[in-house]
Amino acid sequence: MEMNKLANIPHETCVDGNNGFFFLERTIEDTSLWAIFKEDGTQITPFVYHELRPYDYGYAVGEIDRKFIESKCYVSEHEEPVTGNALIYNKKDSYTNLVLCFIDELGTILNNSYYKAIGDITADGYRVMTAEYNVGRSGIDRRDGFLRPDGVLIVPQFGRIDHNYTDGRKKRVLVSEKVIRAVSLDKIPREEYGTYVNCYGLIDTDGNWISKPKYHHLTEFKNGIAKFYQNYKENSYLFDWGYIDSKGTEYTATYVDGKVQMRDPDGILGPIEKPGDIIDIYDPIRFLFENGLYGYINSEGTVIVEPLYESAVYCFWNGLAFVKKDGLWGFINEEGTPVTDFKFDHAGFIAPGYAQGLIGDEMYLIGLQGIIAKKKKGYFGYRKKLTNHKTNETRYSCGFFPQMAFDKMYFYDSVEWLFIDEFDYQIQDKRPDFNSQFSAIREYPHRADFLIHHEPSDTYYFKTGNKYGVDIHGNKVVIADLKEIIEDIPTAKANNIYKNLQEIYRDKTIPAIWKELLAKGWTWKMPTRGNADSPFSKGVIIWDYKKEDVESFLGFFSKDYEAISKKLLYLANADGTGAEYYYFIVDENQPVENNPIVFIGTEGELDLVCSNLNEFLQLLSVDAEPMGTQPDDGELIIYFKDANDEESSYFENYIEWLLSKNIAPININEDTEEYGTAIIEKANQTYGESWNAFLETIIVM
Numbered sequence: 001m002e003m004n005k006l007a008n009i010p011h012e013t014c015v016d017g018n019n020g021f022f023f024l025e026r027t028i029e030d031t032s033l034w035a036i037f038k039e040d041g042t043q044i045t046p047f048v049y050h051e052l053r054p055y056d057y058g059y060a061v062g063e064i065d066r067k068f069i070e071s072k073c074y075v076s077e078h079e080e081p082v083t084g085n086a087l088i089y090n091k092k093d094s095y096t097n098l099v100l101c102f103i104d105e106l107g108t109i110l111n112n113s114y115y116k117a118i119g120d121i122t123a124d125g126y127r128v129m130t131a132e133y134n135v136g137r138s139g140i141d142r143r144d145g146f147l148r149p150d151g152v153l154i155v156p157q158f159g160r161i162d163h164n165y166t167d168g169r170k171k172r173v174l175v176s177e178k179v180i181r182a183v184s185l186d187k188i189p190r191e192e193y194g195t196y197v198n199c200y201g202l203i204d205t206d207g208n209w210i211s212k213p214k215y216h217h218l219t220e221f222k223n224g225i226a227k228f229y230q231n232y233k234e235n236s237y238l239f240d241w242g243y244i245d246s247k248g249t250e251y252t253a254t255y256v257d258g259k260v261q262m263r264d265p266d267g268i269l270g271p272i273e274k275p276g277d278i279i280d281i282y283d284p285i286r287f288l289f290e291n292g293l294y295g296y297i298n299s300e301g302t303v304i305v306e307p308l309y310e311s312a313v314y315c316f317w318n319g320l321a322f323v324k325k326d327g328l329w330g331f332i333n334e335e336g337t338p339v340t341d342f343k344f345d346h347a348g349f350i351a352p353g354y355a356q357g358l359i360g361d362e363m364y365l366i367g368l369q370g371i372i373a374k375k376k377k378g379y380f381g382y383r384k385k386l387t388n389h390k391t392n393e394t395r396y397s398c399g400f401f402p403q404m405a406f407d408k409m410y411f412y413d414s415v416e417w418l419f420i421d422e423f424d425y426q427i428q429d430k431r432p433d434f435n436s437q438f439s440a441i442r443e444y445p446h447r448a449d450f451l452i453h454h455e456p457s458d459t460y461y462f463k464t465g466n467k468y469g470v471d472i473h474g475n476k477v478v479i480a481d482l483k484e485i486i487e488d489i490p491t492a493k494a495n496n497i498y499k500n501l502q503e504i505y506r507d508k509t510i511p512a513i514w515k516e517l518l519a520k521g522w523t524w525k526m527p528t529r530g531n532a533d534s535p536f537s538k539g540v541i542i543w544d545y546k547k548e549d550v551e552s553f554l555g556f557f558s559k560d561y562e563a564i565s566k567k568l569l570y571l572a573n574a575d576g577t578g579a580e581y582y583y584f585i586v587d588e589n590q591p592v593e594n595n596p597i598v599f600i601g602t603e604g605e606l607d608l609v610c611s612n613l614n615e616f617l618q619l620l621s622v623d624a625e626p627m628g629t630q631p632d633d634g635e636l637i638i639y640f641k642d643a644n645d646e647e648s649s650y651f652e653n654y655i656e657w658l659l660s661k662n663i664a665p666i667n668i669n670e671d672t673e674e675y676g677t678a679i680i681e682k683a684n685q686t687y688g689e690s691w692n693a694f695l696e697t698i699i700v701m
Helices: 449-453 491-505 512-518 547-554 613-620 651-660 677-698
Strands: 013-016 021-028 031-038 049-056 059-065 072-074 086-089 098-103 113-115 127-134 140-147 153-158 174-176 179-188 197-204 217-222 225-231 239-244 250-256 259-264 267-272 285-288 294-297 303-309 320-325 328-333 346-351 354-359 362-367 370-376 385-387 394-396 400-404 417-421 461-463 468-471 476-478 568-573 580-584 597-600 606-610 638-640
Touching (some): 021 049, 113 153, 127 153, 140 179, 153 179, 174 217, 179 217, 197 217, 250 285, 320 346, 320 354, 320 362, 328 354, 346 400, 491 547, 512 613, 580 677, 606 613, 606 677
Parallel strands (some): 072 086, 086 113
Antiparallel strands (some): 013 021, 031 049, 059 098, 098 113, 127 140, 140 153, 174 179, 179 197, 217 225, 225 239, 239 250, 250 259, 259 267, 320 328, 346 354, 354 362, 385 394, 400 417, 468 476, 580 597, 597 606
16 A cells, blocks of 8 residues: 555555565656655655565665666676776676666665676575676676575675475575585586586585585485485496585495495494485485495385496386496396396497497397397497597497486476486486487386386387388388378367467468468477477477467567567577567568568577578478577577487478478588578568667667
């Protein structure tokens, strides 16, 4: 309720800001700006804020244009501040002039500092702020800091402050009492592990490191213990867990006399009655025993496979596991019985219950029945060819192995998985990359239950080349005979999609060719290879978008949705990060499909892509993600495709459909990695001036 004294102050909107403060809005020079007042009518800030968040723990959060900030020093540009300077923790050439700050109850800016972003207050009273440093087009130097509930501010100095989640899905910062999980600014060098790896560690609430930031991943705490995940310099294929308490003391868990025991550097801490008290159990799971060898136990702590092996895959996959003995790999079933000899130099899963083993240059297909088939210098269903960064050996990878995901969807007991390739290539937390499996293979969810309970289908086939493959018995099959029949989506579902899309289009007509594409079953089918979100082309993601989704996205540029949606009309999503394609309406009298199409990214990318829908459909035939640019880069968007990139799951279906519409796909060859440049350049020559003029109305150039 507005107080009487506030009613006498000219304003358009009044919002309760908590703790006896009110936020008043006033339009100044066509811009909506906010100020903070006490309930007695005392004004404590000028009308300069584009947005205000209510007071909590003594501070409000304000979003302000940098033009209102005097005597600025850009910390992100490594400028040296002088007395009285406001500290800007954001890029000087950022695509937006807006920065955020903490405002105390006197209207003063905390530490006279402004940030790229400030997160919402967490369940434990913390607010994480982000600084962004300009390091050119090669990347972004991001740093996190935090404001404690008692008002102490820890400046951005960490690669990331990790959020955790309560059971009510509310964010929190603390993983244990006065302990926070953070990522160091430094990364482990590629030379050591074959890839850049984040360095996790524990810090206290003063920002001091409790544990050295050296862990590749670090979970939340359970019963006073967190798990860290580490691979070894000597063997990047061997990944294992260790344990750490809130003081930074490391422990090793071993299985002794029927109990799990935690050993710290000085002795034994324990015993702990149930394995599930400190580890996530997956029946059965690999365990390091007292003799220094690996075996498998179940959730009750019962030994399933005796500790006989110097290395072992983390868990069984549909009854099959691979283990190492005397320096060579072999395969066993859940009874611990070997199904092959121990003779393989390398091993890896390719599907539930199926794996590959390599001896010299001969690849073997393995199942529960043992060796199914072999092929010299070839592969079975997993054609990823990689180079070992240590030996420079280039060959086909045997496959991958499952490993528990570390945040596990942010809930400690919600077990998620990711997959690690034999060459230490991390296949992210998505379905295994069955990049050469046939589409007839059923789709795999990536939650834990499929690792044990998913039964293999008798329609499994493993590709051995472009023309041939083998079935689960090793019999040769012809690829052309195994094409999957994908029905168009049901009319009822299509009508619902069109209904939502028509609400976005309002009085405009959805292009007939786009409606036809949306009705194809393969535009919605879950991918089995390539991009986890893109069934038929990495250049686009088809989602059942609603008007409120578009309104939220465009709200970044304008609060007047009705006005901006007359110029920008949603087409599709561009990638899994939230980037989107829009028609840029230059002629309202033309059909929608005859207007140019633009790419709008989540990091300020704003690009003209093509002149019309048909050209857009051509660009999708590149099967590559767009690489956008910011307005001041002076460059054009590109579709970059490496010669070794694998096709999306239903790319062939798309090309066949495209040809049926008399639209020529773009020719892919080994002479270039950038495609569609003629289409992109033509669009920029034709519409670049209009697009830039429009951008000046929605952003500060």
